[in-house]
């Protein structure tokens with residue numbers, strides 16, 4: 065193995081151990097929680113290393129980079145998660161390669177995603193991104209919890225989109241456990257209406273334990289596996 069592969073393997077072991085420990089702590093079976101490795105800013109060669117190490121799910125947040133990497137790694141059979149801000153004029157193109165679109169936060173995205181899925185000839189899994197920011201916060205990304213019922217219904221009614229659950233990012237400046245506890249309530253309400261929408265994508269390198277304690281089924285981990293990203297984002 066190259067030095068880079070050794071480094072990634074060691075980091076991946078440590079993250080898998082953190083997930084196992086957090087599951088034990090929460091009294092959950094460890095196969096309750098899936099790892100999505102966030103590969104943004106890292107090259108396709110790292111994605112190959114990850115696939116060799118048994119990673120099945122990878123996440124990207126910028127369309128052009130994601131599209132190119134997914135094409136370069138098409139032979140690996142990975143599930144590609146799109147986790148970034150989504151422009152409606154790019155949504156159809158994202159649905160052409162993303163198996164899961166985690167960042168659906170407004171109704172305007174639903175039509176283009178559905179058209180993209182039809183062009184691809186495959187179903188696309190959808191998570192609704194919900195904002196955990198206090199109402200009125202600037203730069204909110206994610207739908208307000210009050211807007212979820214309508215958004216969920218639109219996804220369910222769209223051809224070839226499968227409503228699978230929710231995604232969220234803990235806001236800066238708040239204990240992630242407090243934020244993820246609110247998320248657990250929002251999820252409970254969604255699942256009451258949509259019993260199949262049980263996925264909860266929450267938790268990153270810094271707060272995956274808090275997310276698992278609050279019911280996350282998917283954690284999105286970048287830097288703890290691949291190292292620090294370049295400063296420019």
Ligand SMILES: *Cc1c(COP(=O)(O)O)cnc(C)c1O
Nearest residue numbers: 102125147268269284285286287
């Ligand atoms: C970059 C990113 C992550 C991974 O963050 P790390 O702190 O590097 O683990 C998770 N979720 C989203 C939405 C991201 O953009």
